[in-house]
Amino acid sequence: MLLFRSEQHIDRWCQQWNRPHGGTLSLVQGWKLARLWYGDRLSPDWRPKTVAEAEMVFREVGLVGEFWKLSE
Amino acid sequence: MQKATEKFDQRMRMYVYRYLLRNGKAPRIAEMAKGLVTSAKNIRAGIGRLSESHAFMLQENGELWRAAPFSCIPTAFPVKVGKRSWFGNCIWDALGIPAMLNQDALIGAACGCCNLDMPIEVKGGKLRTGSGVIHIAVPAREWYKDVVFT
Numbered sequence: 001m002l003l004f005r006s007e008q009h010i011d012r013w014c015q016q017w018n019r020p021h022g023g024t025l026s027l028v029q030g031w032k033l034a035r036l037w038y039g040d041r042l043s044p045d046w047r048p049k050t051v052a053e054a055e056m057v058f059r060e061v062g063l064v065g066e067f068w069k070l071s072e
Numbered sequence: 073m074q075k076a077t078e079k080f081d082q083r084m085r086m087y088v089y090r091y092l093l094r095n096g097k098a099p100r101i102a103e104m105a106k107g108l109v110t111s112a113k114n115i116r117a118g119i120g121r122l123s124e125s126h127a128f129m130l131q132e133n134g135e136l137w138r139a140a141p142f143s144c145i146p147t148a149f150p151v152k153v154g155k156r157s158w159f160g161n162c163i164w165d166a167l168g169i170p171a172m173l174n175q176d177a178l179i180g181a182a183c184g185c186c187n188l189d190m191p192i193e194v195k196g197g198k199l200r201t202g203s204g205v206i207h208i209a210v211p212a213r214e215w216y217k218d219v220v221f222t
Contacts, residue, residue, distance in 0.1 A: 001162035001163050001164045001165075001206060001207070001208045002162065002163060002184030002206070002207055002209075003163045003181045003182075003183065003184060003190055003204045003205070003206055003207075004183050004184050004185055004204055004205050004206075004207055005183045005185070005186070005188055005190065005203075005204055005205075006204070006205060007205060009183055009184070009185035009186060010184075010185070010205060010207045012185050012186075013184055013185040013207070014209075016185075017209075019209050020209075021207075022207055022208045022209040022210060022211070023207070023208045023211070023212075024205050024206060024207050024208075025205075025206045025208075026205065026206070027192070027199060027202050027203060027204055027205075027206065028199060029206070030163060030164060030167055030206045031167050031171070031194070031198075031199050033164060033167075034141075034164060034165075034167035034168040034170075034171040035171040035197075037164070037168060037171075038140075038141050038165075038168035038169075038171045038172040039171055039172065039174075041089075041140070041141070041168075041172045042089060042172055042173070044082055044086055045082075046085070048125030048127060058212070066211070067208075067211045067212065068211075068212050069211075069212060069213065070212050070213055072213075
């Protein structure tokens with residue numbers, strides 16, 4: 001997961017590495033995702049998120065669609 | 073009731089995070105065994121279980137590679153919190169370090185294409201500076217099949 005100046009720079013990177021364009025999110029969404037994903041990581045009781053919980057986090061951040069689905 | 077392996081893994085996970093926070097680097101397997109008064113074999117078994125969720129991952133040399141959100145090896149995502157600094161594995165993890173610690177941070181990010189400096193400041197639980205677009209190359213279902221490109 002990398003940060004780019006703009007969509008054009010993402011396209012250039014995809015061309016360079018011969019990869020299809022993937023999913024994108026704003027830096028603000030990235031910060032929200034980081035807080036929801038890692039906010040409880042220092043708790044001794046932390047446990048990995050289930051697929052449903054992880055998908056709920058993505059939805060909360062506005063990451064929806066096939067690209068962000070974890071369930072089959 | 074919590075299983076003995078779950079208790080051990082919980083202790084080990086917290087040991088690794090505390091070590092990382094105190095020393096700015098990850099413990100080696102031998103240090104973990106000494107610190108937790110157990111064998112390297114038990115440590116490797118515990119990391120194996122924690123790796124199932126990808127929270128922890130090992131390098132080819134058998135030492136820790138990732139204790140999410142921390143990278144145990146230098147990366148292009150340095151994160152400075154006060155006088156201390158760590159590395160994130162990617163931009164998500166770099167943001168994850170101040171999120172996890174609930175502290176202000178400076179992230180030394182750069183454009184993945186042209187390497188233009190794109191520093192990010194987190195202050196008071198908010199993004200203060202920083203711009204750009206985050207790109208994930210691999211669909212969510214395949215993230216851990218292709219960790220490097222993800």
